[in-house]
Amino acid sequence: MSRARVVSREEWLAARLALLEREKEHDRRRDALSAARRELPWVKVEKGYWFDGPSGKATLRELFGARRQLIVYHFMFHPSWDEGCKSCSYVADNIEGGHVHLAARDTAYCAVSRAPLAKIEAFKARMGWTFPWVSSNETDFNYDYAVSFREEEYARGDIEYNYKKSRFPQPEAPGLSVFAREGDEVFHTYSTYARGLDILMGTYNYLDLTPLGRDEAALPYGMAWVRHHDRYGTT
Template identity: 55%
Template sequence: MQAHRTVSREEWLAARKAHLAREKELTRLHDEVAAERRALPWVKVDKDYRFDTPSGQVALADLFEGRSQLVVYHFMLTPGSDHICEGCAFVSDHVDAARQHFEHNDLSFVAISRVPLSRIKAVRKRMGWKFSWVSSAGGSFNFDYGVSFTREQVASGNVGYNYGTSSLVHDDLHGLSVFYRDGDEVFHSYSTYARGVDVLLGAHNYLDLTPKGRNEKGTMDWVRLHDEYEDRPAAQACCA
């Protein structure tokens, strides 16, 4: 890590106050962008999407669980592959603690993958997650919302991920979509991909406050499934 100057408390306080002005600028800009996001137009969902759940097949509207807002996390699991996306698992590790709060503010959460439900159940059990996670296997949901791609798209070398701004090419990629329900009607209000999901990562926010920051040699290169860290707590290791 690069060496830092050591200064007096007075000099540090002057530098900290100057940086505080920049932080306030960022906070105000964040609020402005969030307001713009909320003001985006919506698209009515006309397709009859169906999802496999432990209690049977349900429609998109059922995933709201009586609330008017729904966040869908597009968890990257590819049919026929044993790989579990470390980044998606990192995001998912943050969900259950927050969920108890945002569910009381009219927001439901569900993860959706296009693998069979049996694969989802196995991963969910291994990782110890409690949030809802359903299968879109056999349907077009993942393709329609920009996180799964056909063989032809992958072969072309450009799947148009993240509104065409990313060069990533894979059968399945990650993202997040937001829906609103008004009676029997469901609307799509927002989707984000790639680093747009970074805002969900509380661990990153802690690291960003420290001298080493995220301590990366490549984007999230240090992240592992939480049961694969060599120094994980013994209590966690015993339950893996």
């Protein structure tokens, strides 16, 4: 990090107030974007999905519990892997402890992966997480919401991710989908992928307030520094 200019308190305050105006404008734009997101039309979920959870089989409707809204985090965990994605684990660390507050706003939260439940439960215990997490291994759920890719699609690079055809370095990808219900009818309201998940990572938002920021420019890719939280301090 190159050293910034060192100025008087008065000069710093003038620069800070100028930046504050830009921050306020950003907040107004973000509020407007959030309002536009809430105005998106809904799609009724007609297909039946069954998930494996600690209490047995559950439908998508049952993942809501008594809540009217459901946030699903598509956690990258391929059936052949022995542990979940480290970057998705970074996201999960930022919701652990916070997901209980969503219930106060009539919103349920659940992570969904294709890995079998036994692997999910073992990894969840290792990480010390408490949020709900179920397996979609026997359904098309991950494929239908464009976060898992069938072998033939993945082999030829003909996959759809983040609303476009592209290649992806893994057969699993991260994402987040939102659902609402009216009675027992379930509707898909929103999905986001890739950089759209950035806002979920509170640690990044803290780093963005510092002089060094995320400090990732020299890394082979943005999240190369991220580890499972029990592996920091190891090679």
